[in-house]
Amino acid sequence: xxxxxxxxxxxxxxxxxxxxxxxxxxxxxxxxxxxxxxxxxxxxxxxxxxxxxxxxxxxxxxxxxxxxxxxxxxxxxxxxxxxxxxxxxxxxxxxxxxxxxxxxxxxxxxxxxxxxxxxxxxxxxxxxxxxxxxxxxxxxxxxxxxxxxxxxxxxxxxxxxxxxxxxxxxxxxxxxxxxxxxxxxxxxxxxxxxxxxxxxxxxxxxxxxxxxxxxxxxxxxxxxxxxxxxxxxxxxxxxxxxxxxxxxxxxxxxxxxxxxxxxxxxxxxxxxxxxxxxxxxxxxxxxxxxxxxxxxxxxxxxxxxxxxxxxxxxxxxxxxxxxxxxxxxxxxxxxxxxxxxxxxxxxxxxxxxxxxxxxxxxxxxxxxxxxxxxxxxxxxxxxxxxxxxxxxxxxxxxxxxxxxx
Numbered sequence: 001x002x003x004x005x006x007x008x009x010x011x012x013x014x015x016x017x018x019x020x021x022x023x024x025x026x027x028x029x030x031x032x033x034x035x036x037x038x039x040x041x042x043x044x045x046x047x048x049x050x051x052x053x054x055x056x057x058x059x060x061x062x063x064x065x066x067x068x069x070x071x072x073x074x075x076x077x078x079x080x081x082x083x084x085x086x087x088x089x090x091x092x093x094x095x096x097x098x099x100x101x102x103x104x105x106x107x108x109x110x111x112x113x114x115x116x117x118x119x120x121x122x123x124x125x126x127x128x129x130x131x132x133x134x135x136x137x138x139x140x141x142x143x144x145x146x147x148x149x150x151x152x153x154x155x156x157x158x159x160x161x162x163x164x165x166x167x168x169x170x171x172x173x174x175x176x177x178x179x180x181x182x183x184x185x186x187x188x189x190x191x192x193x194x195x196x197x198x199x200x201x202x203x204x205x206x207x208x209x210x211x212x213x214x215x216x217x218x219x220x221x222x223x224x225x226x227x228x229x230x231x232x233x234x235x236x237x238x239x240x241x242x243x244x245x246x247x248x249x250x251x252x253x254x255x256x257x258x259x260x261x262x263x264x265x266x267x268x269x270x271x272x273x274x275x276x277x278x279x280x281x282x283x284x285x286x287x288x289x290x291x292x293x294x295x296x297x298x299x300x301x302x303x304x305x306x307x308x309x310x311x312x313x314x315x316x317x318x319x320x321x322x323x324x325x326x327x328x329x330x331x332x333x334x335x336x337x338x339x340x341x342x343x344x345x346x347x348x349x350x351x352x353x354x355x356x357x358x359x360x361x362x363x364x365x366x367x368x369x370x371x372x373x374x375x376x377x378x379x380x381x382x383x384x385x386x387x388x389x390x391x392x393x394x395x396x397x398x399x400x401x402x403x404x405x
Contacts (some may be wrong), residue, residue: 002267014341016128016364017357018164020263021055029373030054031141033238035262036272039165040135048083048092052264054140063090067105069130072124075171076107082124106251109322110188120158132156133274134165142150149324149378153242155277162285164275164292170301170329173338174239174269177261180332181233181241182352184208190331191324209371212355217379219359221352234383237376244385245393248291252284252389253277267337298322300329308333 005063006015021029031189037381039058044270048061050073057073059082065089075094087096090109093100105126107118121274128145130137133156139145160252170177180186208231209221218240221233234242242258258274279286298314300322306312307330316320346354 005405013361017267017341018173018338019227020174020266025367026360027054027210028075028310029360029363029367030263031139032146032239032373033141033376034130034139035239036136036143036260037070037137039136039167039272040068040131040134040325041140042136045086048085048087050081050083052261052268053138055265056136056140057081057269058125058128059088059092060129060136061085061092063103065077065090065104068136069316070127070129070136071101071103071125071260073122075099076101076124077110118403133276135189135272135274140289145299150357150376151240151260152378153256153258153276154382156258156274158276158278162261162279162288164274164288164296166275166292166296167270168273168301168325168332169264169268169270170299171268172301172329172333172335172336173266175265176332176339177269177271177358178239179353180328181235181259181261182212182221183212183221183350184221184231184233184352185262185349186331187223187231188225190327200311208347210349211352212352213353214359215379216377218376219352219355220383230386232383232385234379234385236267237374242383242385244387247277247284247289248282253280256385295322298325300326301333304333 016025018026020030022028022031035053037053037058042073042101043062044058045062045066046064048059051058051060051070059073060068060082061071062068065076069090069092071082071092073082075085075096077094077099078096080094080096082094086093088100091102096211098109098111099107101124103126105124107124110118110122128139129345130148132148132151137148137151137255144282146164148157155161159394162231185208188207192205206225206229208225210264211222213220218236223231225231232243234243236242239261240258242256244254245257247253247255255276256276258276259402260272262270264270264350275288275292277284279285300307303314303326307326314326363373
């Protein structure tokens with residue numbers, strides 16, 4: 001007879017990494033953290049949109065004051081989708097029978113019911129939200145939300161910094177994207193595929209010496225290819241990576257790039273990205289803004305047939321947002337929608353992947369056994385991320401999407 005909290009076998013242990021619904025161990029772990037669920041621009045004052053995250057559907061609406069709210073996806077009455085209704089003031093009314101809910105999820109009005117009093121249990125879930133750098137973050141767990149500190153980066157908050165945000169949903173399990181962030185070797189191969197862009201040219205095909213160190217916020221990854229080709233990644237638990245990438249043109253400031261991989265469900269995940277550039281001259285600033293206005297909406301998943309069957313790279317003029325994303329997409333989607341890790345054969349160069357899994361399994365073990373998980377917190381001292389000279393051409397832009405990997 002199995003014990004209630006028996007340790008999982010190898011196959012089950014691997015499966016734990018990919019399952020994010022509310023009743024799963026990973027789902028419970030992830031719900032202890034803040035996650036981006038939308039871009040701020042996705043919802044205007046007085047409007048509502050549906051949001052999917054961690055295997056659930058929510059309603060994101062912005063009150064007429066501009067304040068965002070996140071509540072359950074369906075009306076408490078007859079379970080129709082709530083975002084199809086109307087935002088009135090700071091509340092949302094269901095399209096079906098007019099039941100109205102406030103930003104905490106409490107039902108405040110049932111127009112067709114004769115009694116004026118609404119029963120206390122008449123409510124839908126309501127979740128804390130926090131807007132940060134053009135993204136809407138939400139805490140989807142139970143109880144009081146932690147302070148909004150772990151997702152923050154000082155470089156995103158420098159006065160005058162230029163910020164661009166994007167999102168890209170792929171039909172792929174979230175953990176494949178997480179593992180890719182802690183796989184420094186892949187850049188020497190994946191980013192030589194389809195077409196070699198400035199990022200692939202700068203990093204080169206040299207094999208790196210690797211090191212991984214766990215810290216109070218996550219894992220620091222260092223990949224040394226040469227004395228002047230050192231690449232660091234500041235990975236933050238449970239699903240954020242921060243690196244620096246070259247500017248749009250030689251001489252432009254380097255760009256800080258942050259990416260969150262957020263599960264929609266176990267077969268889809270959304271990459272929320274922040275690009276932050278220190279203010280420069282007017283030409284460089286406008287180049288940054290214009291580029292993301294025009295090309296920031298690229299989504300590799302919408303080009304599956306071109307990438308896999310035609311082996312066709314994104315067009316030259318779109319390669320900044322497209323090429324690096326497309327290269328990573330081909331490698332990760334090629335593993336399958338959910339990679340079968342039982343069949344893999346790891347080597348010493350997979351130290352980052354092994355380190356990452358061990359950290360997650362340790363946290364899941366603690367959760368399962370009723371022990372405290374690690375108190376993850378923002379780094380006391382920001383990590384200094386080196387800027388490699390690379391081999392950029394004077395007349396060629398450099399890849400700002402370099403580490404969508």
